[in-house]
Amino acid sequence: MNQVDLHPEELEARGRIAGVIFHFFVQRLARAVFGAYFRCYTRGRRNMPRQGGVIIAPTHRSNLDTPMIGASAGRPLRYFAKSGLFKGPITTWMLVTMGAFPVRRDTIDRSALKAALVVLEAGQPLVVFPEGERKSGTRIHPLLDGVAWLAAKAQVPVVPVAIGGTERAMGIGVRMPRPRTARLVWGEPLAPPETDPRGRVSRDALTQYSDELREILQEMFDGVQQELGIPVWDRDEFE
Numbered sequence: 001m002n003q004v005d006l007h008p009e010e011l012e013a014r015g016r017i018a019g020v021i022f023h024f025f026v027q028r029l030a031r032a033v034f035g036a037y038f039r040c041y042t043r044g045r046r047n048m049p050r051q052g053g054v055i056i057a058p059t060h061r062s063n064l065d066t067p068m069i070g071a072s073a074g075r076p077l078r079y080f081a082k083s084g085l086f087k088g089p090i091t092t093w094m095l096v097t098m099g100a101f102p103v104r105r106d107t108i109d110r111s112a113l114k115a116a117l118v119v120l121e122a123g124q125p126l127v128v129f130p131e132g133e134r135k136s137g138t139r140i141h142p143l144l145d146g147v148a149w150l151a152a153k154a155q156v157p158v159v160p161v162a163i164g165g166t167e168r169a170m171g172i173g174v175r176m177p178r179p180r181t182a183r184l185v186w187g188e189p190l191a192p193p194e195t196d197p198r199g200r201v202s203r204d205a206l207t208q209y210s211d212e213l214r215e216i217l218q219e220m221f222d223g224v225q226q227e228l229g230i231p232v233w234d235r236d237e238f239e
Contacts, residue, residue, distance in 0.1 A: 030071035037179055038064075038169060042072045044186035050075070053120035053156040054189070057147050057213060059221050060129040061136065062166035064177060069127055069161065070098070072184050078119045079127045080112065113150070120154035130213060136172055138225060138233040140218040148193055148209040152201040157189035160216050164224035183224045187216060 034040040048054070056077070058069055070077050076099060083102035086092045101119075103112035119126050128150065130143040151158050165182035193209045195201045222232040 030067055034068055034071055034182070037177075038068075038165070038182040039179075040068060040165075040182040040184065042184045042186070045072060045074060047186040047188050048073055048075070048125075048159055049157065049189065051123065053123050053154055054125045055120070055147055055151055055156060055158045056125055056127045056161060057130045057158050057217070058127065058161035059140065059163050059217055060131055060134050061163065062134065062170045062172075064166045064170050064182070065129075065134075065163050066098075066127070068163060068166065068182065068184060072186075073125065075125055077125050077127050080116070080129075113146075116150055117154055120150065120156050126150070130210070130217070134172055136167065138221070138231060140214050140221060140233075143210040143214045143217075145206045145210050147213065148206040149201070151190075151192035151209075152195055152206070153199070155192050155195070157191055158213065159189050160187040160213060160220060161185065162187070162217060162220035162224045164221065164230065165228050168230070181228055183227060185220055185224050187220055190216070 048056070056069065056073070058065055066079060078099045078101065080103045081095055081100035083104045085100075086095060086102050101112065101115050116126055116128075128147050130147045131141045132144050135141050147158060150156075162185045163182065164185075165180050168178070169180040169182060170177040190209075190213065193201050193205050218233065225232050
């Protein structure tokens with residue numbers, strides 16, 4: 001059976017078991033590699049809840065962001081990954097071992113959203129890049145409402161994470177990572193959007209939540225970029 005066609009509950013179960021294996025046998029090695037090659041350090045990891053479902057919402061400027069988040073978190077994580085990556089049994093096994101499950105980007109993937117809710121309701125952390133695909137530059141782009149919707153539906157907190165330096169190390173179009181200093185800063189958890197008695201949340205509430213999260217990520221991203229001597233976003237240019 002193709003991994004993309006697995007039922008959400010089966011995706012959750014396979015990824016949970018594989019995630020534990022990855023966490024204990026690979027995470028420590030990844031920390032050593034990132035620490036030595038990228039002089040990467042983490043700050044604020046205590047803001048990551050030690051148990052229960054939570055959405056991790058990082059900035060995204062490099063393919064290095066996903067493994068760095070995994071090495072830093074201290075818990076086995078789950079991730080969205082585009083369905084086109086799940087090709088063949090070996091690649092699929094590797095992605096599942098890393099905690100990934102497929103999502104189709106060309107449409108509203110209801111099966112992926114259901115799988116994400118199953119993951120969160122099972123008490124697992126889920127990484128969702130709120131800007132969507134990798135971006136470039138110092139500005140945090142308008143966020144998709146997926147993070148706000150999942151947080152409201154599952155009633156779990158959102159932890160913003162700013163990752164600095166990874167675009168210099170391996171930005172879009174760069175195939176071989178360069179030894180550049182990287183930083184990860186974990187922010188304080190945000191409570192999920194409030195829902196009505198039927199468990200629904202308005203579009204305006206989702207938009208407001210996404211805007212607030214974007215402001216927080218921009219402030220955090222500016223801070224970590226300044227620490228690394230990287231120019232920050234000039235708001236005056238967009239006024």
